[in-house]
Amino acid sequence: MMTTSDSSEQAPAPALTPAQIAAAGDYELFELGDVVLQRGRTLRGARLAYKTYGRLSAARDNAIVFSTWYSGTHVDLEWLIGPGRPLDTDRYFVIVPNLFGMGLSSSPSTTGLPHGAGYFPLVTVLDNVQAQHRLVTEVFGIETVECVLGGSMGALQAFQWGAAYPDMVKRILPFCGAASTSEHNQVFLEGLRGAIQLDPAWAGGSYDRNPEQGLRHFGRVYAGWGLSQQFYWQRAYLELGFSSLEDFLVGFWEGYMLSRDANDLLSQLETWYHADIGDTPGCGGDRALALGRITARALILPAETDLYFPPADNRWEAQQLPNAEVRVIPGIFGHYSCAGGFPEQAAFIGDCVRELLAG
Numbered sequence: 001m002m003t004t005s006d007s008s009e010q011a012p013a014p015a016l017t018p019a020q021i022a023a024a025g026d027y028e029l030f031e032l033g034d035v036v037l038q039r040g041r042t043l044r045g046a047r048l049a050y051k052t053y054g055r056l057s058a059a060r061d062n063a064i065v066f067s068t069w070y071s072g073t074h075v076d077l078e079w080l081i082g083p084g085r086p087l088d089t090d091r092y093f094v095i096v097p098n099l100f101g102m103g104l105s106s107s108p109s110t111t112g113l114p115h116g117a118g119y120f121p122l123v124t125v126l127d128n129v130q131a132q133h134r135l136v137t138e139v140f141g142i143e144t145v146e147c148v149l150g151g152s153m154g155a156l157q158a159f160q161w162g163a164a165y166p167d168m169v170k171r172i173l174p175f176c177g178a179a180s181t182s183e184h185n186q187v188f189l190e191g192l193r194g195a196i197q198l199d200p201a202w203a204g205g206s207y208d209r210n211p212e213q214g215l216r217h218f219g220r221v222y223a224g225w226g227l228s229q230q231f232y233w234q235r236a237y238l239e240l241g242f243s244s245l246e247d248f249l250v251g252f253w254e255g256y257m258l259s260r261d262a263n264d265l266l267s268q269l270e271t272w273y274h275a276d277i278g279d280t281p282g283c284g285g286d287r288a289l290a291l292g293r294i295t296a297r298a299l300i301l302p303a304e305t306d307l308y309f310p311p312a313d314n315r316w317e318a319q320q321l322p323n324a325e326v327r328v329i330p331g332i333f334g335h336y337s338c339a340g341g342f343p344e345q346a347a348f349i350g351d352c353v354r355e356l357l358a359g
Contacts, residue, residue: 016075017259018103027051027074027104030135038279041121048131049104050074050097053081054089056140063142065132066096067150067157069177069338070268071260073098079340086353092146097132099153101267108205108263118205120267125153125275129160133168147357148296149173151338151349152309153268156181156275159317162294163280171356172294175301175329175349176338178313179277180287185308189273191221196262205263215262219253228305228334236332291320298324299356301349303337327352 021027032046051074056063064087066077074096081087087094098104100123108120115121136142148161148169155177162172181189196202199214231237237248257265278287298321302311311328318324329337329348337345
């Protein structure tokens with residue numbers, strides 16, 4: 001995701017890779033043991049990487065769970081966390097669990113054979129949330145969560161938290177995401193999957209080095225979906241410090257994807273592809289029924305120009321919730337409105353976080 005460090009638009013700062021974060025060791029690991037997954041496989045020796053910010057109160061009543069997005073880590077969410085920021089660490093204890101498959105928690109790149117690389121099992125959104133629930137309850141002894149929030153795939157997890165643990169979660173704030181992956185969204189993901197898997201160097205996931213051409217194509221497919229038509233009409237990439245469209249496609253999109261492990265990207269993609277809140281236990285595939293279980297106060301923030309989590313999807317979801325409001329993030333930055341790199345959009349999200357927590 002694009003991130004910038006001040007209030008002016010500029011070239012995206014390079015995101016730290018999972019390998020760089022792992023080398024620094026600035027996070028914790030929760031050893032889950034062998035976890036039987038929703039689709040029947042077992043994730044053996046499962047590990048959940050997480051980082052906490054702030055201090056847990058003596059009453060254990062100030063916890064917030066902030067879920068990560070596709071290919072992102074806890075570091076990518078720190079723009080909202082800290083003293084005086086929307087997730088104010090002078091007041092709240094913020095837990096950021098990292099998705100399975102992204103390189104810090106159990107992932108294809110960190111798991112040995114026979115279960116690693118291209119043989120890593122499908123981990124669903126529910127599997128992730130159940131592991132996070134264990135972290136929250138077993139490690140910290142927390143019984144009530146003030147808020148669960150997240151952008152993109154983090155939004156999928158926020159909805160799932162609300163449906164799976166309605167008596168525990170007081171508020172949810174999903175932004176730039178939905179409760180389930182639509183078929184239109186799946187079409188986008190099919191293109192991404194094929195970009196990697198059609199590179200002969202991918203070798204069914206058993207490659208010795210990352211499939212470079214597949215990752216470059218992956219980045220170019222993503223470029224057409226992650227940002228809006230208006231972004232390209234206005235050539236807004238010039239304001240971000242890129243000299244041309246080609247410079248932007250290579251310098252940001254290809255460069256970012258080349259810094260990630262291909263099997264890790266595919267593992268998270270499968271989690272995203274199969275996300276369906278209707279699969280919550282006891283709901284029998286009924287998405288409306290699952291959404292109706294969410295008793296948390298919900299403030300849902302779609303991005304005005306998001307091409308694969310459009311506002312219309314969230315409006316339907318909000319109608320199924322007993323206590324929900326939709327507010328649309330303005331601007332031309334499409335899905336990447338969630339990333340914290342654009343001042344107007346970051347301020348909009350931050351203001352909504354503050355309001356929801358104050359309420």
